[in-house]
Amino acid sequence: MLIGEVSRRSGVSTRMLRHYDALGLLEPTGRTSSSYREYSADDIRRLFHVESLRTLGLSLHDTKRALDEPGFAPAELVGELIRRTRARIATEEELLRKLECVDTAAPAQWEAVMGIVTLLRALESESGASRQQAVLAQHEGASLPVEALVEAVLSEDDPNVAGALRWSLARAAGAGLTELAVGLDSAVVEVRRRAVVAIAEVPVAAAAVLLRRALHDCDVTVRDRAALALGSRRVAEAIPALLAMVVAGRFDVEAAEALGLLAEGAAAAADIVGMMRDELERTDDIPSRLRITQALAELPGVAAREVLTELADDADRTIAATAAAILRR
Structure with missing residues (x-):
């Protein structure tokens, strides 16, 4: 079979067939009297082997080795082809x-x-x-x-x-x-x-x-950040979380300021002060009670002043002095 017919049947260009010949990858078995390349059935079979291996991404050099070296082991080369292909896919995905x-x-x-x-x-x-x-x-x-x-x-x-x-x-x-x-x-x-x-x-x-x-996140930092942001937007759902921050001493100054914003309405102020009063009665922890006392300074209205007046007589001298100073201010 002459080169032109091989090209038509295989889809491989005559130029590429000549290149394969020059590399020794696919040398036609015979020549015509006019020196035209003449391919045998075995040559055609080898051509299809070459093209099959090329579809896997093998270079022409590695394709020749795979076909000509009896001891050629494919495992390492296939592994390298997999790595190259994954890298190429990653590059294409990044471009996409x-x-x-x-x-x-x-x-x-x-x-x-x-x-x-x-x-x-x-x-x-x-x-x-x-x-x-x-x-x-x-x-x-x-x-x-x-x-x-x-x-x-x-x-x-x-x-x-x-x-x-x-x-x-x-x-x-x-x-x-x-x-x-x-x-x-x-x-x-x-x-x-x-x-x-x-x-x-x-x-x-x-x-x-x-x-x-x-x-409602399981991480306290996420909850605290959300509460502060909602407090600054005057969203009442944040009040319990903000009060918990004051009690625990996490961003307590910022939380108290946010509670002050939320307490600008009389009804909200009464609710917040009531929650603070409950917390004061619930805990004996002095630092927590002191932070609540300080937070009351941010709240407007009579209810906050009433609690501060009570705290001015607190058994703890620091809390009492802090409440008295807030009232004077």
């Missing part, structure tokens, strides 16, 4: 992720596309300063790859970079909350902590729904 980020950001101009690509590349930098600068350099109204920013904020260890990422997400008018909600469900506590802090800085009503969810 970047393309999807660009597509989701919906840039209107190629300049915006270049800005997104530049940001994505900078987020991969090992330099925290470079990552931070790239995030802060995004101008107001720029198309943002929100999913990539969320992924970055959930994994960022550098507090300065994390702050820049949260600032950028806060400007996105609620975009990214769906992805941040996934972070709240992570089995990794650090991811949940980063997620709740990022959600707390998103100034839209939908963020409060996620923060309410976080109030």
Whole structure:
């Protein structure tokens, strides 16, 4: 069979067949009287073996070794091919992720596309300063790859970079909350902590729904962050958690300030003061009672003053002096 017919039947170009011949990978058995290459049935069979091995990703050199060396062991080479293929797939998946980020950001101009690509590349930098600068350099109204920013904020260890990422997400008018909600469900506590802090800085009503969810997290840090954020938004569901923070001494100053915001309404103030009075009666722990006394200073109204008046006669001199000083102030 002449080279042209072999090419037609196999789909391998005549140029590639000649290249195989030059490499000694597939040498035709005979030649015609006119010196044309003439392929036998065995040659055709070898050609199909060559093409089969090539589909596995073998180089021409390794293909020749596999066919010609009797002792050639495929295990090591196949293992290397698996590693290369996985690396190639990872590269392609990373490219796909970047393309999807660009597509989701919906840039209107190629300049915006270049800005997104530049940001994505900078987020991969090992330099925290470079990552931070790239995030802060995004101008107001720029198309943002929100999913990539969320992924970055959930994994960022550098507090300065994390702050820049949260600032950028806060400007996105609620975009990214769906992805941040996934972070709240992570089995990794650090991811949940980063997620709740990022959600707390998103100034839209939908963020409060996620923060309410976080109030029931098994991690106390997640619960505390959610409670402080909800308190600043005057969400009454946070009151028990905020009071628990005061009692335990976790961010007690910030928790007391949040309770003060929530107590601006007379009914809410009465409820909070009542809960504080109950806690004072329940515990004998002096530091806890002192923190509750100090927190009462943040609450407006007669009810808080009544409890402070009682505390001014407390058996503990420090608590009594603190309550008296608050009343004088």
